[in-house]
Amino acid sequence: MKNKSEKRLKVLTSTEYSEIYERPVFTLEDRNYYFKLDEAELSHIIKSKSIIVQVSFILQLGYFKYSYRFFNFNFLDCKEDSEYIIKRYFDNYDFKSLKRICSEKTILKQRNEILKFLSFKSFSEFEEKFCNKARKIAKIDTNPKYIFRELLRYSHKYQFIFPAYSTVQKIISKALTYEENRIFDLLAQLMDPKLKEDINSLIDKESKSRYLLTLIKSPSSGFSYGSVLKELKKKESLQEIYKRSQIIISKLDISNATIQYFAKLIDSYTIYQITKCTKKKQYLYILCFTYYYYQKTNDNLVKVYLFLMGKYQSNAIDEVNKSALLI
Numbered sequence: 001m002k003n004k005s006e007k008r009l010k011v012l013t014s015t016e017y018s019e020i021y022e023r024p025v026f027t028l029e030d031r032n033y034y035f036k037l038d039e040a041e042l043s044h045i046i047k048s049k050s051i052i053v054q055v056s057f058i059l060q061l062g063y064f065k066y067s068y069r070f071f072n073f074n075f076l077d078c079k080e081d082s083e084y085i086i087k088r089y090f091d092n093y094d095f096k097s098l099k100r101i102c103s104e105k106t107i108l109k110q111r112n113e114i115l116k117f118l119s120f121k122s123f124s125e126f127e128e129k130f131c132n133k134a135r136k137i138a139k140i141d142t143n144p145k146y147i148f149r150e151l152l153r154y155s156h157k158y159q160f161i162f163p164a165y166s167t168v169q170k171i172i173s174k175a176l177t178y179e180e181n182r183i184f185d186l187l188a189q190l191m192d193p194k195l196k197e198d199i200n201s202l203i204d205k206e207s208k209s210r211y212l213l214t215l216i217k218s219p220s221s222g223f224s225y226g227s228v229l230k231e232l233k234k235k236e237s238l239q240e241i242y243k244r245s246q247i248i249i250s251k252l253d254i255s256n257a258t259i260q261y262f263a264k265l266i267d268s269y270t271i272y273q274i275t276k277c278t279k280k281k282q283y284l285y286i287l288c289f290t291y292y293y294y295q296k297t298n299d300n301l302v303k304v305y306l307f308l309m310g311k312y313q314s315n316a317i318d319e320v321n322k323s324a325l326l327i
Contacts, residue, residue, distance in 0.1 A: 008166065009173045011144045020152070021165055023071040023078070024063060031084045034062040041117065051086075051093050056102045057110050058085050064118070068156060070111050074101050121160040123167075130154070130163075134175035141257035142179060147172050183252050184280045190248045191283060198241050199286050203274055211271050212237065213286075216293070235297050238290050245291040263292035 045054050075082045075098040137150045155162040202213040216234045266289035
């Protein structure tokens with residue numbers, strides 16, 4: 001029995017969800033394109049003598065061509081689309097002719113016919129491959145949104161119906177759990193007590209009100225010499241962990257995208273949120289953060305160095321020019 005308190009993985013924003021899972025709202029241009037029927041489709045439709053069945057089929061076909069999904073609707077929900085179809089193909093009728101919706105049996109039959117027309121298959125035929133694909137993608141990037149988009153692309157490429165959002169959430173969750181367990185098993189073998197102690201020191205209070213990790217995460221205050229010294233000190237405090245992270249991360253076989261994803265979790269989490277994670281997650285996330293932050297800081301310091309050198313050089317030239325004028 002499902003635990004009611006179990007939280008589903010949030011993958012999409014409400015806007016993203018609407019774009020993918022809700023019935024499309026067509027413009028006139030969309031209607032002209034997606035409700036255009038070829039000879040085979042038109043021949044199939046005229047086999048039915050019911051205007052209700054005919055309009056329902058064209059609506060489902062047009063919506064599927066746009067989104068590769070089927071939707072439940074009544075004619076009032078899509079009145080403008082229904083009126084467009086009647087005017088284009090059945091000018092002897094009007095919207096009032098659509099007095100009821102098709103039966104569930106007829107709708108299901110139409111959907112199967114549309115799948116055959118467009119050479120699409122049901123999700124059940126691809127479910128195992130779909131789950132395996134999710135695991136492979138999770139190894140490339142553990143960002144749930146990235147996995148979702150790649151799975152959506154995969155379903156379009158191999159022409160099968162993309163599953164319901166709740167189903168995709170579960171599949172992505174399982175793929176992430178599988179990948180995390182793979183990483184955690186390796187990490188447990190590679191971590192030693194000294195490294196654990198060093199990582200723990202980042203989230204232990206350095207004073208009554210300050211954590212070392214909070215200090216490290218604080219943004220640089222500018223391009224001044226004092227700011228550079230502060231960044232160098234932060235970098236120095238991570239040096240030992242960084243050296244170990246290089247070795248460990250290379251053996252974990254994780255992508256740069258995954259490293260950045262975990263690093264940015266630490267960057268966005270409060271110390272309280274970090275300490276609420278399991279120890280193995282803390283170690284993994286902070287190792288990735290250290291690896292990413294250390295290299296990013298190196299790049300930033302080079303930029304600052306070039307900026308300051310350019311500034312000093314410019315000032316020196318100005319001084320020389322001023323001296324020349326006084327001669």
